[in-house]
Amino acid sequence: MADSALKNQLTEAMKDAMRAKDKARLGTVRMALAEIKRIEVDERIEPDDSRVLSLLEKMIKQRKESLRQYEEAGRTDLADIEQAEIAVLQEFMPAALSEQELDAIITQALSDTDAKGMQDMGKVMAAVKPQVAGRADMGAISQTIKSRLSNI
Template identity: 60%
Template sequence: MSALKDQLNTAVKDAMRARDKARLGTLRMATAAIKQVEVDERIELDDARILALLDKQIKQRKDAAQQYRDAGRNDLAETEEAEMAVLQEFLPTPLTDAEIDALIDDAVAQTGAAGMQDMGKVMGVLKPRLQGRADIGAVSGKVKQRLN
């Protein structure tokens, strides 16, 4: 079993013992999403895939919170943000801008990228390194600027 999956299962048990319904619900949704992928694909997920799933769930909650705020439903937005905070506990520490820039420079040098036509190569190298540690969309914008 992957370390991250084990950590999530332990957190579910701790939330049960503490009778923390909000945290327990969020953690159960995360473990259910992991289990769904494992059943569908008939594989055991590794930490990288679990991080990608958690990252996706955080993004979904961020979008939902923004939509709720736009609609004037701050109560629902706060619920989404609380769920985001629970999920973010399982992500590795975020990278600083300087670290991201260094990784971009390294990926450009490694792939020999010369222009926008090499964007896919650079992102292919960067994505595994950045998963769960940086917003891939924001990094993509930085790579575009770097390659232009």
């Protein structure tokens, strides 16, 4: 089975962090690799790049939520750790889409699915998701699609 390029990139980053004795970066990269390994063991599959990407996206989302909670509680020490982990994980994510690119993808999906209203939300999301995976916040995209569908 072929390894995912993203998993190989994470492995190389782990080796580089070991050589540089960068404990914070090493810990974050190892945590991501451990999650990939958990999927390999639990599901007996070799995750492809899209699966690894969604895993990294989930990890970033979890850290953003923790960051928000730590900031609300005034725990800047813990918030700084979460922020550092987010920065390391985002290095492995593809470049974010611009507003114009997102708008074009959503417009194309609306026309491709022949969406007539809110009942077509699922079809539009299904068309958009593969194109924007890891490159945009799905919550924001969902809100944009809802507002566009409610105006149809």
